[in-house]
Amino acid sequence: MEEENNLLDAKKQNILENSKKSILANKISVKKNDKFYALLFLGPSLLLLILFIFYPMLKTIYLSLFLTNGNGQNTVFVGLENYVSLLTSSTYLASLGSTFVYVIGVSVLTIFLGLLLASTASKNVRGSVFFRTIFSSTMGVSISVSAIFWLFIFNPSIGILNQVAAFFHLPILNWSTDPNLAMISVIISTVWMNLGFAFLVLFSAFESLPLSLYEETAIEGVGPVYRFMHVTIPLISPTLFFVSIITLIESFKSFGLIDLMTAGGPNNATNMLVYQIYQNAFLNGNYSQASAESVILTIIIAILTFIQFKYLEKKVSY
Amino acid sequence: MKNQKRVIYNLIIVLTVAFLSLLPVSLLGNKQASAADNSKRIKIVFWHEMTGPAQTQLNEFVKQFNKSQSKYQVVSQFEGTYEEAVQKILNTHESNTSPAVFQSADISVSQLYHSGYITKVQKFIDKDKSFNVNDISSVARAFYSQKGELLGMPFNTSQPVLYYNASLLKKYNITPPPMNPSYSDITRVAKQLYQRSNKKVKGMTMEVYGWLFDQLIANSGNYSVNNQNGRLATPTKASFINSGSLKAMEWIQENVKSGDFINYGSGTNASANEMAAFLSGKLGIFMESSADIGQLTLGMKNQKLGVTYYPHADGQKANGVAIGGAALWISNDKSSEVQQGAWNFIKYLESAKNQATWQKATGYLALNKNSKKTKTLKNLYKKNPALKVPSEQLAKTVPNNSNSGIFVEGIVQERIILNTALDQIYNGSNIKSSLTQAEEAMNSYIKNNNRANGWRY
Numbered sequence: 001m002e003e004e005n006n007l008l009d010a011k012k013q014n015i016l017e018n019s020k021k022s023i024l025a026n027k028i029s030v031k032k033n034d035k036f037y038a039l040l041f042l043g044p045s046l047l048l049l050i051l052f053i054f055y056p057m058l059k060t061i062y063l064s065l066f067l068t069n070g071n072g073q074n075t076v077f078v079g080l081e082n083y084v085s086l087l088t089s090s091t092y093l094a095s096l097g098s099t100f101v102y103v104i105g106v107s108v109l110t111i112f113l114g115l116l117l118a119s120t121a122s123k124n125v126r127g128s129v130f131f132r133t134i135f136s137s138t139m140g141v142s143i144s145v146s147a148i149f150w151l152f153i154f155n156p157s158i159g160i161l162n163q164v165a166a167f168f169h170l171p172i173l174n175w176s177t178d179p180n181l182a183m184i185s186v187i188i189s190t191v192w193m194n195l196g197f198a199f200l201v202l203f204s205a206f207e208s209l210p211l212s213l214y215e216e217t218a219i220e221g222v223g224p225v226y227r228f229m230h231v232t233i234p235l236i237s238p239t240l241f242f243v244s245i246i247t248l249i250e251s252f253k254s255f256g257l258i259d260l261m262t263a264g265g266p267n268n269a270t271n272m273l274v275y276q277i278y279q280n281a282f283l284n285g286n287y288s289q290a291s292a293e294s295v296i297l298t299i300i301i302a303i304l305t306f307i308q309f310k311y312l313e314k315k316v317s318y
Numbered sequence: 319m320k321n322q323k324r325v326i327y328n329l330i331i332v333l334t335v336a337f338l339s340l341l342p343v344s345l346l347g348n349k350q351a352s353a354a355d356n357s358k359r360i361k362i363v364f365w366h367e368m369t370g371p372a373q374t375q376l377n378e379f380v381k382q383f384n385k386s387q388s389k390y391q392v393v394s395q396f397e398g399t400y401e402e403a404v405q406k407i408l409n410t411h412e413s414n415t416s417p418a419v420f421q422s423a424d425i426s427v428s429q430l431y432h433s434g435y436i437t438k439v440q441k442f443i444d445k446d447k448s449f450n451v452n453d454i455s456s457v458a459r460a461f462y463s464q465k466g467e468l469l470g471m472p473f474n475t476s477q478p479v480l481y482y483n484a485s486l487l488k489k490y491n492i493t494p495p496p497m498n499p500s501y502s503d504i505t506r507v508a509k510q511l512y513q514r515s516n517k518k519v520k521g522m523t524m525e526v527y528g529w530l531f532d533q534l535i536a537n538s539g540n541y542s543v544n545n546q547n548g549r550l551a552t553p554t555k556a557s558f559i560n561s562g563s564l565k566a567m568e569w570i571q572e573n574v575k576s577g578d579f580i581n582y583g584s585g586t587n588a589s590a591n592e593m594a595a596f597l598s599g600k601l602g603i604f605m606e607s608s609a610d611i612g613q614l615t616l617g618m619k620n621q622k623l624g625v626t627y628y629p630h631a632d633g634q635k636a637n638g639v640a641i642g643g644a645a646l647w648i649s650n651d652k653s654s655e656v657q658q659g660a661w662n663f664i665k666y667l668e669s670a671k672n673q674a675t676w677q678k679a680t681g682y683l684a685l686n687k688n689s690k691k692t693k694t695l696k697n698l699y700k701k702n703p704a705l706k707v708p709s710e711q712l713a714k715t716v717p718n719n720s721n722s723g724i725f726v727e728g729i730v731q732e733r734i735i736l737n738t739a740l741d742q743i744y745n746g747s748n749i750k751s752s753l754t755q756a757e758e759a760m761n762s763y764i765k766n767n768n769r770a771n772g773w774r775y
């Protein structure tokens with residue numbers, strides 16, 4: 001009997017183990033199928049990413065290690081020399097500095113003014129619908145059109161700004177030719193361009209705020225500034241975070257307005273990193289230098305975005 | 319199941335409709351090709367960078383050339399700016415999209431010469447007895463030549479000149495500058511204008527534009543880069559600091575200090591501002607390409623435009639200035655038959671009659687010496703004598719290595735570097751230190767470029 005029992009036990013165990021194995025095998029086959037489907041569905045986008053993002057990225061790094069000859073061919077391998085000469089060139093460092101001034105100026109002003117406009121427009125007063133339309137209307141203006149009319153405003157001889165200044169006997173300023181003023185004028189027009197988008201996104205965040213919270217704070221007798229800083233800002237912080245990242249990256253990449261308004265001048269005051277890349281690649285045919293500049297710009301944006309995610313996101317309450 | 323069937327039916331209907339609608343288009347396409355009967359003609363692809371009235375006139379020339387003979391069919395294609403076009407030309411060489419003949423600007427001469435992608439037009443000139451190259455302006459030819467051989471054929475050509483508002487000068491009772499003015503002549507007029515208008519009218523400006531700076535050097539007989547502007551050997555160093563540039567910049571700073579000089583900065587924005595101020599009577603004098611003359615005469619309806627030669631330093635004769643504009647080049651990646659067609663087209667454009675028409679339509683200077691005998695130009699000069707000035711300046715100049723342009727690669731870079739220096743100088747910086755910085759930047763560019771090309775550095 002015992003032997004029989006033993007045999008039965010052995011059989012049972014065998015069956016158990018077999019079934020375990022088959023389950024395992026099934027699992028593996030499911031996994032294999034999953035991978036196949038994942039590859040099938042992600043494949044096309046992966047292919048496109050490799051073709052249009054990763055390959056050009058690697059090629060850019062490769063190109064940045066050479067010198068370009070007159071025919072646009074990369075002839076002499078120079079290692080990191082392009083980077084060294086860039087990071088020691090005073091014009092490049094100056095352009096790095098002016099880019100930071102520009103980016104910070106544009107981002108801070110856009111967010112500040114966007115918040116101001118959005119909070120004003122969200123008040124339900126007569127005519128607020130009209131102002132909402134006006135505030136977001138810059139989204140519909142093309143860069144070239146806005147560049148042209150800002151140029152007319154800033155024109156040193158016939159510009160409105162200087163005509164008004166002359167009327168009130170204020171000093172006449174050379175907006176687009178004085179290096180410092182040129183930067184300010186470019187910042188003003190960029191902020192104006194970006195404001196529509198920032199306003200619209202922030203405004204929608206304001207609209208979705210729960211009214212009950214505001215009623216409670218009203219009952220508690222909280223002042224408007226305190227309420228704005230401690231109730232409104234935390235509530236819209238995810239949107240604010242989104243707008244700040246987008247504005248920052250966009251202002252790093254801004255090109256059209258600068259090309260049309262100052263073309264990098266005067267005295268390189270508005271020669272941002274992106275504009276230098278364009279000049280080197282498409283006007284000079286110096287592809288290697290432009291590649292090195294692109295790599296540096298990519299690194300800078302990556303670092304800044306990383307910092308934003310690491311530190312700013314902690315303050316965001318979802 | 320039913321739904322699936324319906325989807326399939328709909329799909330079939332959509333595809334059928336799409337197919338049927340495309341059918342007539344493809345049939346029509348075939349018809350057009352056979353109707354034009356261009357298949358027997360040899361196709362000559364021509365790339366150009368002309369816009370506005372110049373583009374219209376150029377296309378008219380292409381049409382007339384195609385009508386004038388039956389062997390070749392020139393197809394003109396617009397390729398954007400000069401800087402963009404030259405990159406495209408170099409990048410498409412030996413592909414089936416590359417042009418047979420193309421327009422390329424003054425800034426690319428050295429680059430195209432060294433590219434090995436062109437057939438020198440000298441080769442066709444030597445063979446073609448029907449074409450007398452001496453009819454074409456010698457200053458313009460010198461610009462596009464190296465070692466006595468003409469590389470590309472000068473086509474749309476301008477020269478820097480000085481413009482003044484003659485009506486404004488008359489209003490304030492100021493004697494206009496002479497035809498060949500010195501720096502002090504211009505300073506006098508600019509200062510008088512500024513003072514007598516109670517500082518309401520600015521006396522003068524010079525756009526922050528390296529080309530104008532290089533031309534001041536050329537007019538003084540000096541060189542912008544060593545080895546005589548690269549004409550004797552590959553340049554290895556910039557020479558922005560010389561007696562000519564120093565005198566010129568001192569002249570500018572003198573006017574900046576006395577307040578009669580206004581700085582409009584650099585770029586298209588600057589030239590637009592400058593033009594707007596000049597046309598509205600708020601600026602008396604400016605220096606720019608003669609190509610602006612058409613726009614200026616149009617804009618100054620009730621005012622009189624004055625034009626003089628490019629200014630020169632006091633106590634010294636003007637050496638003459640280099641031309642600006644572009645030339646026509648023949649690619650060497652096409653069959654000899656196509657290249658011959660390209661040459662015939664170039665020859666056609668250079669005729670006395672066509673060059674006169676070209677000047678009338680665009681303001682670019684007629685390069686053929688016989689053009690001034692044509693009725694077109696005679697009438698033009700009678701109507702507006704100011705238009706004659708740039709052509710006379712061009713005709714009077716004797717070419718030498720100083721006024722035949724700079725034979726160096728990277729002139730775009732040179733202009734950017736010089737603009738920085740000019741900006742600094744206009745804003746009161748020390749002339750020598752600004753130009754030294756510019757020289758250093760250009761030297762390192764030249765060095766790297768020579769290295770990349772495998773030349774001596």
